[in-house]
Amino acid sequence: MTDKDLKTEEKILEAAANEFLQKGKSGARMQEIANNAGINKALLHYYYRSKDKLFESVFTVVIKKLLLSKVNKIIEEEKDAIGLVRRFVATYIDIINKNPMIPFFVLEEITKNPGRLTNSMLNSGLPINKVFNLINDSAKQGVIREIEPQQLIINILSMSIFPVIGRNMFQPILFNDNKKAFDQFLESRKTEVADFIIRSIQPDK
Amino acid sequence: MTDKDLKTEEKILEAAANEFLQKGKSGARMQEIANNAGINKALLHYYYRSKDKLFESVFTVVIKKLLLSKVNKIIEEEKDAIGLVRRFVATYIDIINKNPMIPFFVLEEITKNPGRLTNSMLNSGLPINKVFNLINDSAKQGVIREIEPQQLIINILSMSIFPVIGRNMFQPILFNDNKKAFDQFLESRKTEVADFIIRSIQPDK
DNA sequence: GTCTATAAATTGATAGAC
């Protein structure tokens, strides 16, 4: 491939990501992608054979952007549940706030096309067992109260992800549609959510 | 309208709801709706002028099913934040568990078509100010700790709604894709989520 | 009101020149 090839191929991928993130798989239009990439529709099929293939490429890129990297490292390093919660929440909400379209995009695809997960993603995935053990161990050592790991994990993820996904519901209803106020709210949750959780999993006295 | 009219009109609406809930607005197919309603495609346009109009009708019906009714009553009746949390969570999760497709459907539409909310829904909506006051008053009276109402409200909604919306992610990753286990998990959250929240908003000593 | 047949529009994909 020449330099020029790569440039076009990437311009397409970027335009495609924008379109798919905004409108979803079935709502996206190849014509729009071509326009925004500043090229012709035929070129889309030259580089990526079909709409499905193009979507596949976008999905793969986006997933890598959202997950892993930082998250895996945190799970490996942290030694007790309290520290894990605090650091995970701060990092994860930061990533999501900076890429607010991604969670819904991933959610939509996995919801409408479940076979998606069971394959590649699950294996290359997170060390989830490590998290289970860490929660159970911390409970035994009295660092936190007893709690089912799944309940805690899903609570953490829900409070981190859903506010961003549901922004268009929450901002009008709870913030008078004030964009700045809601941005500030999301920012505040980097610590607020961790505090909320840690209060709840404090050991009984 | 005769009896027969109503029957057909409702059969269409039901079939349309199924299709739209499953595939979303742009993924849904008029042909599928006609098939599942046991009638002809032309009849869809006879009763509802276009796909958009049909979707509109479905959306309105679905919204009413999800919200209001029970929720409003609870907000009116409960006198302090603890009671509100416990009763709201139990009721709301119950509604969602029984209609698990609705939250994503509503979310998708509002996300991709924001002008949606600002109009009819916001006005006929929930007595949100009442909830704000109730949280603030309960804090002043020492029933719960100080907390921004928005933080608490969004935490409650996130933990209630997101597990159902994200089922196809959580069930494979956290429950070995065991459907029964996940159903049981969702059921348990009717009380688990309230407990989790109430622990966190206990007053400081 | 309900059907069949068909139009009209949208859109993903390909052929072929440069």
Add this chain to the structure above:
DNA sequence: GTCTATCAATTTATAGAC
């Protein structure tokens, strides 16, 4: 590699008979 022109398939919408 990139373009124009066009095809083919899908899908919404309508015309017109019963």
